[in-house]
Amino acid sequence: xxxxxxxxxxxxxxxxxxxxxxxxxxxxxxxxxxxxxxxxxxxxxxxxxxxxxxxxxxxxxxxxxxxxxxxxxxxxxxxxxxxxxxxxxxxxxxxxxxxxxxxxxxxxxxxxxxxxxxxxxxxxxxxxxxxxxxxxxxxxxxxxxxxxxxxxxxxxxxxxxxxxxxxxxxxxxxxxxxxxxxxxxxxxxxxxxxxxxxxxxxxxxxxxxxxxxxxxxxxxxxxxxxxxxxxxxxxxxxxxxxxxxxxxxxxxxxxxxxxxxxxxxxxxxxxxxxxxxxxxxxxxxxxxxxxxxxxxxxxxxxxxxxxxxxxxxxxxxxxxxxxxxxxxxxxxxxxxxxxxxxxxxxxxxxxxxxxxxxxxxxxxxxxxxxxxxxxxxxxxxxxxxxxxxxxxxxxxxxxxxx
Amino acid sequence: xxxxxxxxxxxxxxxxxxxxxxxxxxxxxxxxxxxxxxxxxxxxxxxxxxxxxxxxxxxxxxx
Numbered sequence: 001x002x003x004x005x006x007x008x009x010x011x012x013x014x015x016x017x018x019x020x021x022x023x024x025x026x027x028x029x030x031x032x033x034x035x036x037x038x039x040x041x042x043x044x045x046x047x048x049x050x051x052x053x054x055x056x057x058x059x060x061x062x063x064x065x066x067x068x069x070x071x072x073x074x075x076x077x078x079x080x081x082x083x084x085x086x087x088x089x090x091x092x093x094x095x096x097x098x099x100x101x102x103x104x105x106x107x108x109x110x111x112x113x114x115x116x117x118x119x120x121x122x123x124x125x126x127x128x129x130x131x132x133x134x135x136x137x138x139x140x141x142x143x144x145x146x147x148x149x150x151x152x153x154x155x156x157x158x159x160x161x162x163x164x165x166x167x168x169x170x171x172x173x174x175x176x177x178x179x180x181x182x183x184x185x186x187x188x189x190x191x192x193x194x195x196x197x198x199x200x201x202x203x204x205x206x207x208x209x210x211x212x213x214x215x216x217x218x219x220x221x222x223x224x225x226x227x228x229x230x231x232x233x234x235x236x237x238x239x240x241x242x243x244x245x246x247x248x249x250x251x252x253x254x255x256x257x258x259x260x261x262x263x264x265x266x267x268x269x270x271x272x273x274x275x276x277x278x279x280x281x282x283x284x285x286x287x288x289x290x291x292x293x294x295x296x297x298x299x300x301x302x303x304x305x306x307x308x309x310x311x312x313x314x315x316x317x318x319x320x321x322x323x324x325x326x327x328x329x330x331x332x333x334x335x336x337x338x339x340x341x342x343x344x345x346x347x348x349x350x351x352x353x354x355x356x357x358x359x360x361x362x363x364x365x366x367x368x369x370x371x372x373x374x375x376x377x378x379x380x381x382x383x384x385x386x387x388x389x390x391x392x393x394x395x396x397x398x399x400x401x402x
Numbered sequence: 403x404x405x406x407x408x409x410x411x412x413x414x415x416x417x418x419x420x421x422x423x424x425x426x427x428x429x430x431x432x433x434x435x436x437x438x439x440x441x442x443x444x445x446x447x448x449x450x451x452x453x454x455x456x457x458x459x460x461x462x463x464x465x
Contacts, residue, residue, distance in 0.1 A: 057460055100413075107414030107433030112423070114430075115416075337421075338456060346413045348458035353416045 005179065006071050008036045009045065009310070011285050012386050016379075016393075017252055018328070019282070019314035023047060027315050032301050035310055041069035043308035044301070049319035049340065051299050052311045056345035061290035061309065062095050063347060068291050069308040078183040089222065089229030092237075092347060099346065102230060105221050106350060109212055115353040118158075119361065125153050126361050130369045138402035139376050141395045146366070147246035148239070151358055155238030158354075159231060160204065160211025168196040173236055177389040179285075197228040197235075234351070241283065242355045244385065244392025246362050249277045251382060251393055252330060253363070254375055259332050264367055273332040274359045279323070279339035280330045282314035283391040288343060313340050370400045403447050404465050405454075409434045411461040421456060422449035435461060 005011045010020040018024075024047075026033055031048025046052050055061055066081040086093045091102035108114075133145045152170075156163040175181050175189035200213065201224050208214035213231050216222060222230060253260045263273055291308045303309060317339050318327045325334065342349035349355065367373065375382070376397040383394040405425065414433030418426035425446055427436040442450045454462040 057458065103413060104432045104434075108429065108431045109433075110416070111414070111428040111430065111433045112416040112419040113428065337452075342415075344458045346459050348413065348415045348417075350414075353420070356420075 006038070006073060009071065009286065013285075013384070013391070016248075016382070016384055017255075017281060017330070019312070019318065023312055023315045024318065027312075027319065031319070032299055035071075037069035037071055037308060037310075038073040038075070039069055041308060043069055043310065044303060046298075046309055046311045047315040047319070048299070049316040049322035052313065052316040052340050053344045054298055055290060055309055055311060056288070056340070056343060056347070058296065058345070059096070060292060060294050060296045062293050063093055063099075063288075063290060064095060065093050068289050071286070071289070071310060075183050083183075083187075087225070087229055089226035090233065091230065092233055096346070102222065102226065103346075103350065105216060105219065106212075106230065106234070109215070110350055110353055112353050115357050118154075118354070119357055122154055122357055122361050123365070126150055126365045129153075130365060134369075134402075139397065139399040142250055142398045143243070143247045143393060143395045147250065147362075147396070148243040150246065150362055151242035151355075152239040154354070154358060155235060158212050158238075159234060160209045160213045161200065161235060165196075169193050169235060170239075173240060174388075176236070177240060178387060179389055180387050193232055193236075194228065197232045198224075200231065201228045237349075238351055238354070240390050242358050244283050244390050245277065245281065245355070245359055247396050248281050248283060248392040249359070249363060250366065250373075250398075251375075251396055252277065252281060253367075254373065254398075255379060256330050259330050260367065262332050263363070264371070267364060269332055270360050270364050271356075272334075272336060273363065274356055275336035275339060276330065276332050276334055277359070277363075278341040279317045279336045281391075282317045282339075282341050284313055284389070285386075285391055286310060286312050286314075288313070288347075313343075316340055370398075373398055373400050375399075403450060404441055405437060405439070405450055406463045406465065407435045407437045408461045408463075411459045412457075413459040413461075415458050417456045417458065418453040418462060421453040422446060425450055426453060426462075 010022045027047035031051050033045050034042055035045035036042050065084040091099045129146050129150050133140055153163055172189040172193050176186050204214050204217055216227055262269055289310050292303045292305050294305045296303050320327050342352045376399040385392045385394055412434040418435055419428055425439045425442055427438055429436055454464045
């Protein structure tokens with residue numbers, strides 16, 4: 001991170017795979033502690049796994065950003081609550097009943113069964129992309145040629161977005177998620193992606209296709225504005241998150257040859273490997289955030305109505321109470337389910353079953369097809385996304401025997 | 403052991419189906435939970451407990 005986000009909470013990882021050591025020390029002292037936000041509000045920092053689950057699962061907290069105190073000191077003054085109002089369709093930032101109504105329109109599209117039915121098709125996308133990677137003759141950037149294109153191609157095809165139009169949203173997604181963008185820059189990027197989505201909704205209404213956006217519009221349930229923002233959420237969530245898990249996950253496996261050997265020798269371990277990589281890497285820096293709507297006692301602490309609570313997923317996913325043994329280590333055989341990397345509560349990742357399949361097929365085929373894949377730079381030269389809201393690697397130079 | 407589900411709480415995460423597809427399914431329309439077996443046999447008791455524990459929305463209870 002080039003700029004300081006908070007005087008109170010360290011937000012930069014010192015090691016590419018671990019949460020900041022100081023936050024781990026905070027958890028060792030208290031799984032719930034006080035935290036000062038940028039406007040001086042004294043809210044809470046939650047680092048315990050059980051406590052994070054309890055808060056995310058509780059209806060006594062709102063997810064409305066206009067009601068949160070903000071951690072980021074740079075946004076003070078620039079982003080008053082009235083500028084953080086949630087637009088129709090942005091169900092990720094809404095509470096019931098709006099959230100329930102909108103999420104229900106999409107839930108049927110992301111069931112385990114439907115996602116499993118996509119396995120074979122996702123396999124062919126992965127195969128094609130690996131063929132593309134091989135065309136680079138022994139060395140390439142894994143992020144650019146594999147980790148980013150695979151989930152982007154998948155989510156674009158599912159939604160009915162033309163992948164060739166990725167210039168309309170990919171760079172702006174980067175600006176939107178960059179922790180170095182000003183509030184103004186992020187809002188401008190958002191406005192441009194919204195414009196693209198609004199155009200897309202008009203096109204889909206005139207000429208429906210066999211895709212999720214057309215299906216959603218055909219139900220007649222969401223307004224055009226809602227449908228546009230819902231589609232935008234799915235597009236952003238669908239390509240950035242899985243891409244970074246594939247990129248950072250590959251880096252982590254290459255740096256843990258004993259674990260990579262397990263994945264190669266015991267292919268059936270892959271489902272658990274995906275869960276463990278999710279737990280171990282937890283690709284956000286901090287969050288999510290909630291604000292109490294009434295007084296609530298959590299673990300003996302009275303959280304008062306109006307208090308903002310910042311949960312720290314990377315640290316909670318290393319909580320030895322939940323993951324005994326050595327939670328600081330990557331262990332592909334560890335029972336890792338129950339991690340909170342997809343969140344918890346009613347906002348738990350809608351696309352998680354798709355993400356699991358993309359990772360399962362992506363990691364399996366990558367290491368089958370490229371058994372001697374290795375880093376092509378010194379490990380410390382891999383550029384880390386410490387500057388991005390979604391953590392990962394900016395690029396991953398790799399090499400193999402051509 | 404008896405499993406109960408509450409469709410009104412369910413948020414369609416699919417964690418139950420992922421954990422034990424013999425006990426749980428999802429409605430194709432809105433992704434909400436469909437209980438296949440109310441009283442699991444001994445071989446499925448542990449996964450029933452796990453599904454209840456993993457459910458993000460607290461929609462599954464075991465009695």
